[in-house]
Amino acid sequence: MKTMSYLEAGREGLAEMMREDTSVWALGEDLGRGGVFGQYHGLQDEFGKDRIADTPISESCILGSAVGAAMMGTRPVVEMRFADFALCAVDELVNQAAKARYMFGGQARVPMVVREPSGMWRSSAAQHSQSLEAWYTHIPGLVVVMPSTPADNKTLLMESIRCDDPVVYLEHKDLWALEGPVDDDVAALPIGKARVARSGSDITLVSWSAMFHQAMQAAETLAEKNVNAEVIDLRTLWPWDKQCVFESVRKTGHLMVIHEAVQVSGFGAEITSTVTENVFRDLKSAPQRLAAPRIPISYAPTMENEVRITADQIVEAALKQTGK
């Protein structure tokens, strides 16, 4: 067991997979200099320029070439720099990577990981801040992973690289420096398994990625007010751990989903609908969503904060929902 950052954990996970399996390689802009956030620091020294490949600023070719290389039996890890820039490669991800296995009747496998640093950090405005995870969950063929802790960022990245499906792997930029315990010998964590991070009986708070930490903070405050919130870190959005959420809602009767992405057509809608359809009789209140208004993300902190969900907002909404 050692303490390391979310960023270091991801780097260690990739390095371990590259040592274990020579078919694993990474490609993207500026990787030789460590990547834009330092997630690849030192890896080119160890693995060389062929396996930690610096690419031109050609998002469409970065992703599209990974599809070809994956179909040829290698396991490319694609770095998209910012989740927003992956939109330059939507055809390659949605029409090619996600469809190849199906469209070719099972002849192809596309074992690739698309790393997309996602979400808000301070004053990065509308093209460097988005959380677009719900889009990807809508595409058959894709797996969607959003780790929230250093330990998960190592284990889930390794599992994503081992996976034979294309995985959209969304790391949160605001979590890079977050430190936490990581086991030296990481036990495999199956993709799709949620974590009950805090047990409680009064309300279920479901979240993922950076927003999970706001939910945990809110749960502390709620406890002081005699509301015991159960907090679930979903970890992966497709597949998502329905049974874990159902079980919790059966116990608490109240569900709130909190996410950083825009509320309209966000993944919270999928979760609240699915819970309503399946465990309606156990619900004591209408499932709630707490998410961003449908406005682009601003630069000035006053306006930027309008799209941030805070622990205080979660506390207030939870008290109202539970009638306490």
Place this chain on the structure above:
Amino acid sequence: MNTKNFDRSRYTHFYNQMCRIREFERAAIKAKDENLVLGAIHPSIGQEAAAVGVCENLNKDDILLSTHRGHGHTLSKGADPKAMMLELLGKVGGNCAGKGGSMHIADFGVGMLGANGVVGANINIAVGAAHAIKLKGEDKIVACIFGDGAINRGPFLEGLNWAKVYNLPVLFVCEDNGYSATTNTSETTAGGGPVARAQSLGLEAETRDGNDVVGVDIVTKELIQRVKESGPHLLHLTTYRLGGHTSTDPAAYRPEGEADGKWSEDPVARCRLMLSEAGVSEDELAEIEAAAASEMNTVYELARDATFPPAADAYADVQDIGDPRKEAF
């Protein structure tokens, strides 16, 4: 023609392949007209020499990426026409299990990694396949065939630049039939075309008559060697689509008489004449033609009489993790 060094058996085989492609396309059009093929098909009638001249030079383990107009390339790479026709009709036994149809024909068993429904999308995939070949240190190449319309898409710039930067073993083949779907490509293309664009990125590139199967054969053989020795190359083959964009497109947008005039350059007829002049007998040529027609008629009948896959197969081969047939946990 100098018949002294003429490889009669090689080009008789090429003629056979061209006839098989033409007859496959005719059978596919017939099946489409009879509503046996439900989706769109993009026949390659008129472009057979480009397909055969390039693909007959590929080894089985070389990789091929093709286009929506890919029946000829796929057949020439060695795919079974039965499985192809079954796929066009969406039947059990199709190459893609009835999930792809004409525009997604693929046969990984012969190194054919897929036609593509998105113009130019195969270029990036091709350079990635070549990247994998380089990483694994294998001695093979990727042939990536696209049309003249594809040079106006971003992947043409990104993929050719990429191939040159990493010195990847890719032979890019621009099969130029003059039309981007239904618009004359010259009306929507600035500058000097595919060769000039490729050369601006440092690739060697050249234009050849794509309806001359011998010329395409000779240049392809030479270029494959050069691709292996010195990296990517672009071959621009001029040809003509003797039919419409799809089998149901009457192509009325073409100037009157244009297609009629182009039939005089029909690559199949040109190859036949050449073989005839080289001393191949009328009987032998007629036998090849009859055998191709018979083979593709059998293929047509087999596909016509085959069954559709069960509806439940729609849920297979989506993904392992998050498989729609089962709950995650």
